Amino acid sequence: MPNSIELDDFEKVIMSSALARGKVEYSDVSGQIDLLLKEKSLNMPSWEKFNQAIAKLKRNELLDEKNRPNPVRLLDLPNEFLQSAIYKTHKRIEELERDLERVGREKSDLQSQIYTLEREKNKLIDSLNSLSPPPKRIRQDLLERGIDNYLGYDLAAKLSPTTKSDLEDAMKCLKCGIATPAAMISLRAAEDVVRKYYERKFDEKSGRTGLKEILDKLMERSDVDKILMDYLHYIRSKRNEAEHPEKIFRQEEAEEMFIMVTSAIKEIYSQA
Numbered sequence: 258m259p260n261s262i263e264l265d266d267f268e269k270v271i272m273s274s275a276l277a278r279g280k281v282e283y284s285d286v287s288g289q290i291d292l293l294l295k296e297k298s299l300n301m302p303s304w305e306k307f308n309q310a311i312a313k314l315k316r317n318e319l320l321d322e323k324n325r326p327n328p329v330r331l332l333d334l335p336n337e338f339l340q341s342a343i344y345k346t347h348k349r350i351e352e353l354e355r356d357l358e359r360v361g362r363e364k365s366d367l368q369s370q371i372y373t374l375e376r377e378k379n380k381l382i383d384s385l386n387s388l389s390p391p392p393k394r395i396r397q398d399l400l401e402r403g404i405d406n407y408l409g410y411d412l413a414a415k416l417s418p419t420t421k422s423d424l425e426d427a428m429k430c431l432k433c434g435i436a437t438p439a440a441m442i443s444l445r446a447a448e449d450v451v452r453k454y455y456e457r458k459f460d461e462k463s464g465r466t467g468l469k470e471i472l473d474k475l476m477e478r479s480d481v482d483k484i485l486m487d488y489l490h491y492i493r494s495k496r497n498e499a500e501h502p503e504k505i506f507r508q509e510e511a512e513e514m515f516i517m518v519t520s521a522i523k524e525i526y527s528q529a
Contacts, residue, residue, distance in 0.1 A: 262334055275326045279325060281311075286307065329346070393518065400431055403428065408523070423443070431515060433510055437511070441506075443514050
């Protein structure tokens with residue numbers, strides 16, 4: 258029979274909140290329940306009264322297991338309560354719609370900020386890349402770790418201080434996109450290694466002997482790998498190119514030169 262369910266003050270608070278919010282939680286009504294308990298001089302925790310009221314509302318099938326209103330049973334509530342609940346629900350919808358509009362504006366503003374920041378970030382990346390092009394052949398992290406890590410500590414320890422310093426400087430230049438100095442320093446390091454190789458093979462100082470003559474003498478030895486010597490002659494020809502004032506190396510060329518030089522160093526010390 259319509260309008261047959263009467264609610265006490267606690268149940269009205271809970272049902273009003275459930276209708277306004279679509280679901281009732283203790284935190285939504287705890288303050289109101291506390292006030293009612295004080296007004297009625299009832300000495301019990303508000304959460305206990307909440308649970309009692311919830312249990313009764315569920316027995317009357319006004320709330321489901323998730324504390325949501327059961328629309329089938331709502332018409333059995335008093336008309337004045339329903340009218341009040343409808344008003345509260347309407348007000349809640351208006352609040353939520355305003356919140357939605359505000360969130361929409363905030364979302365739009367945030368998206369605009371994100372797009373602006375993305376554009377600025379891309380501009381900065383482009384600027385940095387123009388000043389310092391990213392490595393193309395050698396991983397950035399390898400350049401940052403230094404020559405000891407790149408060649409291995411055992412091999413790096415065999416290099417002269419000059420060679421090691423030159424290779425370190427070449428890596429710094431490559432990391433910063435300074436290609437021509439990187440290539441020229443790499444080639445200088447290669448010459449120093451070749452001279453040290455000559456001195457070990459002939460047990461004499463290379464002195465002012467030209468690099469081509471050093472390579473030719475090494476080529477005559479039976480204990481020197483001829484493929485390695487062809488490789489070193491190629492590096493020498495690149496060194497001659499680098500000495501021309503108009504020669505400019507691109508980043509990829511400089512990295513390739515560094516790889517060739519370090520590969521030659523590895524091969525020389527594997528045969529020494």
